[in-house]
Amino acid sequence: MPNRLAHETSPYLLQHADNPVDWWPWSAEAFEEARRRDVPVLLSVGYSSCHWCHVMAHESFEDDATAALVNEHFVAVKVDREERPDVDAVYMEAVQAATGQGGWPMTVFLTPDAAPFYFGTYFPPEPRHGMPSFPEVLEGVRGAWADRRDEVGEVAERIVKDLSGRSLAYGGEGVPGEEDLAQALLGLTREYDATRGGFGGAPKFPPSMALEFLLRHHARTGSEGALQMAADTGEAMARGGIYDQLGGGFARYAVDRAWVVPHFEKMLYDNALLCRVYAHLWKATGSDLARRVALETADFLVRELRTPEGGFASALDADSDDGTGKHVEGAFYVWTPEQLAAVLGEQDAALAAAHYGVTEDGTFEHGSSVLQLPPEAGPADADRIASIRARLLAAREERERPGRDDKVVAAWNGLAIAALAETGALFDRPDLVDRATEAADLLVRVHMDESARLTRTSKDGRSGTNAGVLEDYADVAEGFLALAAVTGEGAWLEFAGFLLDIVLDRFTAEGGALYDTAHDAEALIRRPQDPTDNATPSGWTAAAGALLSYAAHTGSEAHRAAAEGALGVVKALGPRAPRFIGWGLAVAEALLDGPREIAVVGAPDDEAFQALRRTALRATAPGAVLAVGAPGGEEFPLLKDRPLVGGSPAAYVCRHFTCDAPVTDPDELRRKL
Numbered sequence: 001m002p003n004r005l006a007h008e009t010s011p012y013l014l015q016h017a018d019n020p021v022d023w024w025p026w027s028a029e030a031f032e033e034a035r036r037r038d039v040p041v042l043l044s045v046g047y048s049s050c051h052w053c054h055v056m057a058h059e060s061f062e063d064d065a066t067a068a069l070v071n072e073h074f075v076a077v078k079v080d081r082e083e084r085p086d087v088d089a090v091y092m093e094a095v096q097a098a099t100g101q102g103g104w105p106m107t108v109f110l111t112p113d114a115a116p117f118y119f120g121t122y123f124p125p126e127p128r129h130g131m132p133s134f135p136e137v138l139e140g141v142r143g144a145w146a147d148r149r150d151e152v153g154e155v156a157e158r159i160v161k162d163l164s165g166r167s168l169a170y171g172g173e174g175v176p177g178e179e180d181l182a183q184a185l186l187g188l189t190r191e192y193d194a195t196r197g198g199f200g201g202a203p204k205f206p207p208s209m210a211l212e213f214l215l216r217h218h219a220r221t222g223s224e225g226a227l228q229m230a231a232d233t234g235e236a237m238a239r240g241g242i243y244d245q246l247g248g249g250f251a252r253y254a255v256d257r258a259w260v261v262p263h264f265e266k267m268l269y270d271n272a273l274l275c276r277v278y279a280h281l282w283k284a285t286g287s288d289l290a291r292r293v294a295l296e297t298a299d300f301l302v303r304e305l306r307t308p309e310g311g312f313a314s315a316l317d318a319d320s321d322d323g324t325g326k327h328v329e330g331a332f333y334v335w336t337p338e339q340l341a342a343v344l345g346e347q348d349a350a351l352a353a354a355h356y357g358v359t360e361d362g363t364f365e366h367g368s369s370v371l372q373l374p375p376e377a378g379p380a381d382a383d384r385i386a387s388i389r390a391r392l393l394a395a396r397e398e399r400e401r402p403g404r405d406d407k408v409v410a411a412w413n414g415l416a417i418a419a420l421a422e423t424g425a426l427f428d429r430p431d432l433v434d435r436a437t438e439a440a441d442l443l444v445r446v447h448m449d450e451s452a453r454l455t456r457t458s459k460d461g462r463s464g465t466n467a468g469v470l471e472d473y474a475d476v477a478e479g480f481l482a483l484a485a486v487t488g489e490g491a492w493l494e495f496a497g498f499l500l501d502i503v504l505d506r507f508t509a510e511g512g513a514l515y516d517t518a519h520d521a522e523a524l525i526r527r528p529q530d531p532t533d534n535a536t537p538s539g540w541t542a543a544a545g546a547l548l549s550y551a552a553h554t555g556s557e558a559h560r561a562a563a564e565g566a567l568g569v570v571k572a573l574g575p576r577a578p579r580f581i582g583w584g585l586a587v588a589e590a591l592l593d594g595p596r597e598i599a600v601v602g603a604p605d606d607e608a609f610q611a612l613r614r615t616a617l618r619a620t621a622p623g624a625v626l627a628v629g630a631p632g633g634e635e636f637p638l639l640k641d642r643p644l645v646g647g648s649p650a651a652y653v654c655r656h657f658t659c660d661a662p663v664t665d666p667d668e669l670r671r672k673l
Contacts (some may be wrong), residue, residue: 009459010080011405012048016057018100020067024340026087034075035112040145040152042074042138043091043116045106047082048405049265049315051329052122053105056251059125059133066125066608069135073142074109081106082314083457085464086517089528094159095119109141114525115156118144130154175564176571176588183575184585185217185226191579196258197236199579203263205236205253208273209533209582215280216589216622227284234281237274238293239371241363244333246393247298247354249304250274251318252535261370264318264330264402268305269536271297272312272415279423283620291427298423301416302435304404309446310438311408321400332399334368335392343395346387354387380411388481407459410447410472411536413439417479425486425617428492433486440483443476445496446534452498468514470539472509473499477546481553485626486617487525488604490635493553498551504562512565514540529567537583540566543621546586550600552597552625556635567591590623594655598624599638601631608664615666616651619673 004024006017006610016023024030034041044061046053060066081088081104088106094116096102102121104194109118116142123134132140144152174473188210191199198204211230218227237243240259242251247517249271251262278294279608305313322331336359340349357363364370417436424432447468448457454468477496484492506518509529516539518526531540544566551560570584598616602609616626627636631643642652642662650662651669664667 005078008081009457009462009464010048011407011459012046012053012080012082012422013078013526015054016061016078019057019061020064021061021076022067022071023076025077026077026084030075031112031114037075038112039074040141041110041112041114042070042076043079043106043108043110044076045081045088045091045108046104046478047080047315048403049267049317050104051263051265051318052103054319054327056062056122058107058589060123060624062185063125066135066138069138069142073138073145081233082405084409084457084526085469085471086521086528089516089530090163090524090526091116091527093528094163095121097162098159102655105382109135111153113156114239115160116525117152117156117159126293126448135562141463147289153221160525165233171323174571174576175567175591176585178592180571181217181585181588181592182576184213184578185223187575187578188214188229189225191648193257194213197229197233198257198259201208202224202257203255204257204259205251205271206242206250206274208270208277209578209586210579211277212280213582213585213622215277215284215579216586216593218284218667220593220622230281231285231287234278234290234293238278238289239373239375241372243293243338243351244300245371246389246396247300248293248306249300250297260372262330264333264443266300266316267535268312268409269302269412269415270312270421270447271301271305272412273536275419275423276415279419280399280427280620281425283618293425295427295429296418298432299430301420302432304417306435307406307408309442309458310435311331311410311442311458312413312439313406314409314412315404317402320402320486323399330364330368330370332396332402334364336368336369338360340392344393346486348384348388348391348396351384352392355385355388355430365479377453407457407464408442408447409457410454410468411456411475411539412480414472414475417443417476418482421482421486422617433483436479436483437487440480440492440495444607445473447476448495448498452495454499467518467521469518469521470503470514471536471542473503474539474546475537476504477550478542481546481549481625484553484636485628488628488635490629490633493550493636496546496550497554498561500543500547503547504558507543512562512568514543514566516540531573531584532577533583538581540569541581541587543585544570544584545590548590548595549623549625552595552623563587564591587623593622593624595623595625596621597638597652597654598626598673599636599642599647599652600626600628601633601639601642601644601652603630606649611666612649612651612664615671618670621673624673 002017005013091108092102126133214230242254242259242262250605252265255261255435275297278290282290318329319327320332322328325660357374358369362369389504420432421435455471456466457464477499480492480496544563547559547563573581600612627638633639648664652662653660653672
């Protein structure tokens with residue numbers, strides 16, 4: 001019989017709806033039940049494409065004996081971290097403080113007052129590699145609760161006091177300056193892997209936010225070192241196994257330093273961020289590789305993650321059936337020489353193996369290889385390779401596809417809207433702009449209420465019940481602002497303003513700091529507040545960026561002041577930990593550059609107007625904002641009092657409250673930007 005999770009919309013929770021564990025969703029009723037029964041709460045946090053979450057589910061949560069132990073002595077609560085990032089953040093902070101590490105699945109034992117007292121991540125079904133078994137952990141916690149309750153209470157009280165008493169090293173000494181950003185660049189240079197690209201060692205994650213900072217820093221200062229790090233990292237990832245050489249799109253991370261073997265799950269947020277980064281890399285370098293990867297990643301988003309309602313699904317799993325009935329990580333993506341020959345024939349299989357780095361020994365498990373583009377493969381016949389790629393992709397489509405998490409997350413759809421809008425505009429792909437517009441329409445229609453409050457998720461066109469967090473407001477506003485610039489439709493600027501007004505009203509603290517949850521959100525043991533990036537830009541610095549752009553569009557001093565106040569944390573952390581506050585550094589680059597305000601006026605069907613518009617879209621000036629439309633257009637404040645020049649379309653560029661003379665020549669506009 002299904003448990004309570006059968007009524008949820010989260011695909012992750014629904015995966016556990018038939019477990020013998022008597023799961024509850026996160027709710028006041030669950031904690032009231034624990035209080036009534038006088039038992040602790042077992043909190044299990046994960047997400048649908050998490051490989052080890054699936055492993056622990058199969059080993060423990062689907063096991064009748066383990067489930068009986070859980071049901072008798074605990075109230076079990078299941079949380080999708082993607083639906084409730086606030087719950088995840090609070091208890092992950094406790095796990096990391098107690099154990100020095102974190103990850104998913106996250107396993108935490110709580111009092112009925114939601115105070116944590118014992119922590120872990122994955123636990124095996126029997127003792128392994130120095131880890132206790134999950135049944136042993138359950139018995140140990142049960143015994144402590146029954147026999148040493150006072151000790152448990154003291155531990156929980158101490159942890160809650162420690163968490164609630166932590167103060168953020170905010171450093172409100174003003175906005176970051178030239179020296180701060182130079183020190184941040186130096187810090188990245190020290191951690192840069194000059195041989196393989198990227199930063200640090202294995203596992204190696206795509207450094208999307210740091211790459212955006214490097215590109216903006218190069219655009220503002222001309223630093224060739226910054227551009228070289230961005231370009232070389234972009235090429236290394238695009239040639240590596242982390243990039244899907246057949247279908248486009250990036251896996252979540254590489255388990256090695258050389259980007260060869262990925263953890264095969266594919267996330268919406270990674271691909272949205274990287275699509276935009278490669279489009280911006282093309283603007284800076286003109287690289288054909290960057291252009292191809294940007295477009296292939298955009299096409300992957302539309303082909304494999306777009307939902308019937310027009311939004312974008314959250315993720316694809318890493319695992320799928322390997323053809324024997326066994327679910328194996330990477331089965332959908334890897335190849336052996338024999339499999340190549342079966343699809344291509346011997347001659348083309350030999351070329352494909354050389355071109356994509358497929359070897360007899362393999363680069364992955366069981367003699368299989370992850371497709372790459374090793375530089376030593378050298379040039380090959382482009383038409384023949386295109387044919388090989390098409391045949392391999394068609395053959396791969398016959399394999400069982402990885403599962404898809406179909407929930408629509410507001411923040412990640414905001415990132416996708418920005419990426420598709422800009423990529424479509426840069427490369428003359430109006431279909432991509434249309435897909436961005438449809439996703440934005442879905443967010444307005446399903447995720448926003450009449451007062452512009454956001455819900456975090458939806459599924460099948462049905463809004464979820466969880467309130468939007470700061471990153472939702474910030475990233476959706478970012479997407480709407482990008483869409484306004486590309487389409488010339490001022491309604492998107494207006495919607496962005498609604499969301500950012502809520503940020504000012506409900507998420508701000510004294511001195512410019514920001515919280516991840518609204519003032520009136522559900523109270524947890526600590527109100528989450530984190531300015532550092534994870535796999536996505538932090539809500540804090542994403543809000544700073546959107547506030548700054550909106551201020552540049554509208555002249556709003558309140559929004560600019562809020563952006564500057566929020567960037568104080570970048571001044572404090574940027575020089576010391578640049579890898580973890582990359583988006584804040586990118587926003588700081590925009591602030592130092594102005595950002596520039598560009599208005600292009602003219603008639604849409606005028607080729608001279610379109611030439612100016614294309615030039616403005618290709619500007620590399622950090623964080624530049626763009627308004628296009630008829631002279632004096634009321635939808636965009638930047639178009640006010642901007643006439644044609646001698647009857648011809650014109651572009652106006654302003655920064656730091658100073659405007660240049662209008663120009664009518666695209667080359668002259670390019671020099672200004």
